[in-house]
Amino acid sequence: MLTDKKILIGIGGGIAVYKVAELARMLTRAGADVRCVMTGSACEFVTPLTFEALTGNPVHTELFDLTAEQRMGHITLARWADAVIIAPATANLLARLAHGIADDLLTTIMQVCEAPVLLAPAMNRSMWESEATQRNFGRLKKRGFYHIGPETGELACGEQGAGRMADIRAILSALLPLLSDKPLIGQHWVINAGPTVEPWDGVRILTNRASGTLGALLADLACIMGASVTLVAGPGTPESHPGVIRRNVSTAAEMLSICELEAAGANLFIGTAAVSDFRFAESHAGKLKRGDSSKMSIELVANEDIVAHIASMPRRPTRVIAFAAESDHHIEHARAKLAAKNADAIIANDISNMGRAAGSSADGNELAGGWWISRHGEQIEIEPGTKLDFARQIIQHIQQMSEMEAREFKR
Ligand SMILES: Cc1cc2nc3c(=O)[nH]c(=O)nc-3n(C[C@H](O)[C@H](O)[C@H](O)COP(=O)(O)O)c2cc1C
Incomplete structure (x- = not known):
């Protein structure tokens, strides 16, 4: 280059x-x-x-x-x-x-x-x-x-x-x-990133340790490569390249509705966000009192799976890419998610890659490797490196998948 x-x-x-x-x-x-x-x-x-x-x-x-x-x-x-x-x-x-x-x-x-x-x-x-x-x-x-x-x-x-x-x-x-020669010109990519935050009351929240860095880097790179990019960003996601259209959200429900709106008819959706699987069945405006009891249980209800939802929309993006952050049996779990979400490819990686996860190396900007697994059966290793290296490899795999599908289509 x-x-x-x-x-x-x-x-x-x-x-x-x-x-x-x-x-x-x-x-x-x-x-x-x-x-x-x-x-x-x-x-x-x-x-x-x-x-x-x-x-x-x-x-x-x-x-x-x-x-x-x-x-x-x-x-x-x-x-x-x-x-x-x-x-x-x-x-x-x-x-x-x-x-x-x-x-x-x-x-x-x-x-x-x-x-x-x-x-x-x-x-x-x-x-x-x-x-x-x-x-x-x-x-x-x-x-x-x-x-x-x-x-x-x-x-x-x-x-x-x-x-x-x-x-x-x-x-x-x-x-x-x-x-780069802007190979993504004419494409619309929608990427979600970061954690979501579910409020329980006026001060207490349910969230996770995702930093949003990898999603933000993917958005910046795709934008530099000529794509029109919308980044649906959870709290704390790093700043974006000036060319990226950014929609800041907080809860999983907000993230779902903005992603649904933005991704309809897009060329590509990448779900990098760590979306809370659950939200509180009831949330309260003020601060709840501790009370006298020594135990309490809180009811949680499941949030909708954003990637699966996007992949099943009538105006589904041409390609849907999912992420699976796992602590064990990475490939096995990722393959199951790929099928369950009806995605086109999934990136399996370790939870230590999550920016703020306990024992994470990701804050030091170095990521352990991962795997690119596509619905065509490809399983390619993503090499360890900086977050930027990781993002570049993912974009390369996306481009290769598109080229391969275009060749198949011509036949
Ligand atoms: C030994 C030494 C090391 C310096 N290292 C740095 C540095 O790492 N970063 C910095 O911003 N300024 C550093 N400075 C100060 C700059 O050299 C100084 O602000 C200078 O005006 C910069 O000019 P320039 O920006 O036109 O190159 C250092 C100065 C000295 C004497």
């Missing part, structure tokens, strides 16, 4: 610059044409020579450089790029970009550039958490900038916390969809 792609790396003055050298090397070795623009501060950390040697291209540092202007000035560089990575995206760069300041070569290019831009922020924890940085970062996301990280862990300054630049493999994974 990287062969002959033109990647501009905007390099800020942060300690993580040394990792960007490896990123430039990886991109170049993968066949991309890589050009680097370094801020003045970045040149204090590593000399342009490093990037020149790794990419085989001249490195750009000066806005007012007559020779460089003749060869490749800020407008030409901005138009040349298929995608831009800004790494490390310093607090200072985030601030300048958020406010439209164009006082050096990189920020001036960014004022002109219409290519997708991926930010990889890296900085000290307090700098990252500061109100100013969060506000600037929020503005950039709203303007359609993509981002990866920062990660939480040990920082170069010796402190612990959020601010470490994302791993370069994760940066590469996040870059690939930005270079």
Whole structure:
């Protein structure tokens, strides 16, 4: 996917610059044409020579450089790029970009550039958490900038916390969809994500540990790949790409009615949400008193299975994909669910993949693998990796299933 792609790396003055050298090397070795623009501060950390040697291209540092202007000035560089990575995206760069300041070569290019831009922020924890940085970062996301990280862990300054630049493999994974040729154009996908919340009284609720991250990533990726995407999001589901149409819901009943409305006639429905199987038979407006009894029972009634409902609608989406989070006998249980829900495929995975589940590794952004099981009998392993890797593999299987069915249809 990287062969002959033109990647501009905007390099800020942060300690993580040394990792960007490896990123430039990886991109170049993968066949991309890589050009680097370094801020003045970045040149204090590593000399342009490093990037020149790794990419085989001249490195750009000066806005007012007559020779460089003749060869490749800020407008030409901005138009040349298929995608831009800004790494490390310093607090200072985030601030300048958020406010439209164009006082050096990189920020001036960014004022002109219409290519997708991926930010990889890296900085000290307090700098990252500061109100100013969060506000600037929020503005950039709203303007359609993509981002990866920062990660939480040990920082170069010796402190612990959020601010470490994302791993370069994760940066590469996040870059690939930005270079895609929008193969999903013309398709309407509906995805539900996150937990549901069933109220018992004014303060008490029944919910689960799902985070909604994987569903949100699937929605972002499908949108980047050209689909029109509606995300029906339970409470706490992470923010979405600006192109995703988002419908926030709370209870299972709300999620069902919005999904039913949105998914009618859609090309694809993916049920990633952890929908509560039950709700309270009665719910109360105020706060119920504890009372004197040492025991109590509460009556629960079953909620409708959303995926099964969507798969049986008269205007059923062309494809319905289900998820099965299991703690044992994953494949066996998933196969039974695939049949019971009348879905086209199901993704079997372990409950440890649920963002907030006890013993979960998913908060650290790493998922155990899973299995893609289709109604055609395919059973393909989904490799462990980041949530983004997981989402990309699922979309790949969906595309392969569609291609296979199209071939069958032609016969
Ligand atoms: C040793 C050292 C390490 C630094 N590391 C970072 C960093 O990781 N992230 C950051 O935002 N700023 C960092 N800074 C501060 C930036 O270099 C400074 O804000 C600079 O103005 C950024 O300029 P630029 O955004 O134009 O590259 C560091 C400064 C020093 C001296």
